[in-house]
Amino acid sequence: MKLMQTNKGEFGYLKRERKRRIIIAAILLGVPLFIFISMWIYLGTRNTIWTIIALVGSLPGCKAVVDVIMVMLAKPVNPAVYKKIHAHQGDLVMAYEMYMTFYEKKCAIDAIAVCGNTVVGYTSDPKADTGFMAEEAQKLVRKNGYKVDVKILSELRPFLERLDSMNAHKDSLEEGLKFTPDPRYPDFTRDDMVKHVILNLCI
Template structure:
């Protein structure tokens, strides 16, 4: 299980595996402590039971994180490869689960170029308007004013917009790498 960084394709899948294995291991330790304590003292009132109860806290936290990320899927490999080919000059991030105070919104891919941020969400439960507004407000709050943010459910429309943005960068030879990296970092900070 190779570690994936946030924003890389396959991150959600890796995160699910990590949380599932961690949850099973931590609860196994808790159960082992309870059984061992009972076998040694023939009563459940012992120090190992107390340690096991305290050990339930991190195990439960890991279980909650697994339950939170479990319904979400990683981006499909062919979609990822197509976006990589069409957006070669743009900043790209994949496998995002954007968390706002009101909602959890899975987004498959986001492409950043200058003052434009566009995203593709294959999950129909992701509200395009709410997600775009949340990202725009977050960017405004962090001194990235006049940003255009659009989230698409329609993959063809998203891909044509990506191609257009890539062509503009290619023809104009404008590269705003530092700004794009800052926007990418802010977007990743809102994700699980």
């Protein structure tokens, strides 16, 4: 099965990631299970060193199952919503389909836009604590050296209006900001680096 190469932060990422993680979990669990069953049949008993090897070998598979569960909790962006957001994206640096996790709370973020010190996100999750998620994301981005103000909205129309405003004032929002390129990502702009930090908070 060939999976579409969709990177984290792109529309369609969660669908691809679900398939990828399921395949990995199946392989990592299938190999030790095959060893256990085949040696049980061959030797006629489970009480062998092969059972221990199979048991230890299943640990990576168990971790992979947890990864599958985590990505299944994340909600892909509704295609109709994506089309609406993309129509207002303009020249902004955007990311889509994120599942932001902190120790206390988790939240699906449909999209974020980055422009200078302004980061605005949108979530369709009715249970999302937008204030908490924005505050924690802002803290971590600032700890990485980028002074930004993060806001997460729970209504689509205000988010689209904010995208239009950010596009209209893009030059002024980015004016005067100092930025030293990261040698690990020489082609990244400041907005790209802020996006990169935020994506590292997500599965």
